[in-house]
Amino acid sequence: MPTIYWYLSLSFVLAGIGLYGLITRRNLIRMLISVELMFNGALLTLLSLASTSAAYKPTGVVLALLAISLAAAEVGVVVSIAILMFRVKRSLDVFELTESRG
Amino acid sequence: MSLPIDLTSLAFLATSALAVASAILVVSHRSLVYAAFFLDILGTANAVLFALLGYPIVAVFQLTVYVGSAVTFILFSVVMFREVPETPVPLKEFAAVTIALTMAALLVTFHSFSGALPQTQAVEMKELTRLVVDKYWFALLLSILSMATTLIEAITLARREV
Numbered sequence: 001m002p003t004i005y006w007y008l009s010l011s012f013v014l015a016g017i018g019l020y021g022l023i024t025r026r027n028l029i030r031m032l033i034s035v036e037l038m039f040n041g042a043l044l045t046l047l048s049l050a051s052t053s054a055a056y057k058p059t060g061v062v063l064a065l066l067a068i069s070l071a072a073a074e075v076g077v078v079v080s081i082a083i084l085m086f087r088v089k090r091s092l093d094v095f096e097l098t099e100s101r102g
Numbered sequence: 103m104s105l106p107i108d109l110t111s112l113a114f115l116a117t118s119a120l121a122v123a124s125a126i127l128v129v130s131h132r133s134l135v136y137a138a139f140f141l142d143i144l145g146t147a148n149a150v151l152f153a154l155l156g157y158p159i160v161a162v163f164q165l166t167v168y169v170g171s172a173v174t175f176i177l178f179s180v181v182m183f184r185e186v187p188e189t190p191v192p193l194k195e196f197a198a199v200t201i202a203l204t205m206a207a208l209l210v211t212f213h214s215f216s217g218a219l220p221q222t223q224a225v226e227m228k229e230l231t232r233l234v235v236d237k238y239w240f241a242l243l244l245s246i247l248s249m250a251t252t253l254i255e256a257i258t259l260a261r262r263e264v
Binding site for chain 2: 001002003004005006007008009010012013014016017018019020021023024025026027029030032033034036037040043044047048051052053054057058059060061062064065066068069070071072073074075076077079080081082083084086092
């Protein structure tokens with residue numbers, strides 16, 4: 001049976017790949033997708049650590065359900081920002097957003 | 103005769119291989135549509151891992167709310183954008199080495215869990231509901247308010263005349 005360390009290792013790999021995508025990309029949607037990858041890794045870490053004891057499991061479930069709901073809401077906001085940005089700039093390059101600073 | 107590897111380990115290995123392959127394709131695929139599709143696959147693989155850890159409720163929630171709505175929403179939104187070639191970002195190798203070292207440090211830090219087996223018994227729905235209502239009601243209220251606010255924000259931004 002796989003130990004908790006296996007799950008933790010996998011979650012670190014997923015979060016690391018997501019972080020690499022976030023650092024090395026300039027497209028807003030691609031950065032959002034990389035953040036979602038990191039979110040999946042973080043969620044797996046949370047649930048792996050919560051399953052170390054039966055006492056932590058209910059709390060882990062509640063936190064995971066709240067986190068998934070908020071991640072879904074965050075996707076809606078970032079995609080709508082991307083749509084607006086594409087209508088204004090005709091591009092999704094985040095480096096062009098620096099021109100919008102007040 | 104016993105199998106050299108049990109079914110849970112086999113399911114874990116197959117799902118984690120699928121998850122890592124999808125994650126690499128999410129980051130490396132040239133097309134945004136395919137990147138979003140592989141994120142969908144990764145979310146499904148993660149749901150299987152949650153079920154293996156003994157969280158069937160979270161697995162179903164992940165499939166319906168996250169994969170079924172959020173990631174599919176990204177996938178359909180991506181279709182609206184014209185794909186433009188990306189400008190290469192410098193220091194890619196430096197970023198890869200730094201992240202690899204951070205991951206190695208995390209693996210060493212959490213090495214004490216190498217012998218710990220997960221508690222795979224499922225949490226009862228009644229216990230979960232009681233916990234949310236009694237202990238985490240404020241977090242639930244905040245998340246409901248946040249979701250309502252983000253919904254209004256998303257609609258306002260998307261309908262805004264420029």
